[in-house]
Amino acid sequence: MFLHQQQAAPQLIPTRFIWRYGGDQVFLCGSFTRWVDTVRMQTVEGSPGLYSCVVSLPPGYHQYKFIVDGEWRHDEAQACLPDPMGNVNNWIFVKSVESQNVQVPINFTPMSNSSKVNEVRGEEHKRSAPDGDMEMETSSSAQETSMLIIGDEVSFTRQKVAEFLSSHTAYELVPDSGKVIVLDTQLKIQTAFHALYEQGIPAAPLWDSVRRQICGMISASDFIDAINKIRVSSTKSQIFQELEAHTIATWRARKATQAPLKKLVWLSPEENLKNVALICLESNCSLIPIIAMGGKENKNDKNDMRLLHLVSLSGILSFLSRHFKSSMVAFPLLARPLDSLPIGTWQVSKDNKNGDKMQRISKVHTIRPTTKLTDALNLLLEANVSALPIVNDRGALVDIYARSDIIQLASTDYSAISFEDATVSDALGPGYRVKQTTPRVFVCTRQDSLRTVLETLALPGVRRIVVIEPESKCVEGIVSLMDVLSFLMSS
Secondary structure (H helix, E strand, O other), rough: OOOOOOOOOOOOOOEEEEEOOOOOOOOEEEHOOOOOEEEOOOOOOOOOOOOEEEEEEEEEEEEEEEEEEEEEEOOOHHHHHOOOOOOEEEEEEOOOOOOOOOOOOOOOOOHHHHHHHHHHHHHHHHOOOOHOOOOOOOOOHHHHHHOOOOHHHHHHHHHHHHHHHHHOEHEEEEEOOOOOEEEOOEHHHHHHHHHHHHHHOEEEEEOOOOOOEEEEEEEEHHHHHHHHHHHHOOOHHHHHHHHHHHHHHHHHHHHHHHOOOOOOOOOOOOOEEHHHHHHHHEEEOEEEEEEEEEEOOOOOOOOOEEEEEEEHHHHHHHHHHHHHHHHHHHHHHHOHHHOOOOOOOEOOOOOOOOOOOOOOOOOOOOOOOOOHHHHHHHHHHHHOOOEEEOOOOEEEEEEEHHHHHHHHHHHHHHHHHOHOEEHOOOOOOOOHHOOOOOOOOOEOOOOOOOHHHHHHHHOOOOEEEEOOOOOOOOOEEEHHHHHHHHHHHOO
8 A cells, every 4th residue: 555645735826917907808818827828807896997807826926918809918017027029028926825024135225205105005905905815016016016026036036046957967068979178197287278278278177197087177277376486486588498397297296385286176977956056156166077986886986087078157057048048038037137136246336326236346357458467467366356357548348358368378489478578468469369259258238137147148158247338338347157156046
């Protein structure tokens, strides 16, 4: 005899919908009817032109429209959202019975006296609805409601993202075909960075041929670190000779005498994507190798390491975007402007426009085309940032210099470089622009939606977006992959 637990029926909340603009026949249709079935709305006695109906809905977001005398209509006084086809739908967030007070964001501005009157009227409408029905609010109270439920929007979106990522594994990010570049620790440092440049990659796993295992990662940051350390102990003419003299193994051994080497962060292909994203964020790693360890008999055999792929924050976001692409419209949070959300690093503005926001307010470090390359490299390390916007004399954005751009030096004739005198413009050079097949810098404005930012960051090779003022092109902030995923994954 088998016993099984009966699943509880989904909670349904009676929700009242109202059409106030007349018509002979009015129907309600929405995502809760699969946009196929309709619900006939009834006239309200004593209120000409007013139609209403009550539909029991599960908690969460729902979209809907009205069909008035055969014509699809939406109520402009209610919260609206465009869908991918350009249509405009109304939306509603239905709260569960267990939900208590609405979460109010830190940057919520106290309402004026007139707003409070509208809010009270809205509550009176809710109380007047029989049997716990929720009546749709209109006019000014609708705007207040959309402001008040931002906490619920964030929680709902984060929950859906977490549920989706938890149901998929790192193995699903492994492409059907492709290549992974692995560098032997016996290679010269110069050769290693030539390889990164030729392959167009910012980092690569390291293979220890003595111990026969993946022992770490090498990236553009290591190249910057090596150059800075050699500059301290060598003359100008010896910098690149030192790079040619050291192997990766001897350089790592030298670093180990000064401080412990960073432990290799790696992932099992069975790891769920929620944990993968959290590991990337906690370890501050944008690339992590997926390694299958051992065989069927001993899955912990370190002598049998098979590198399958390099998982990246960009890959996770792209995977997420592909899944939600057709349903992004179901998340009103994604339609919110960027500057209304706690995402990214923002410059302190003169008029303090973002002083009461939840964003991380900080100095956005910028450089000029004439800035010395050595100063730019030092600033990247000291400020602990991955890129520096390049601005002109008016402060307008003209380009960007990222840590990975240091690899460009591998394409030049070392003997012809006066490293100490080279500028950022010299380091980028005309040849670098010829090699680029995608824009070097992606931009947005503070009024662009979160959805626009997500879709841009999901593009291959895009790791950050610079927020600019539309007219002056001055830098207002920076939003990175880590910023967005930190926001979506935060509990």
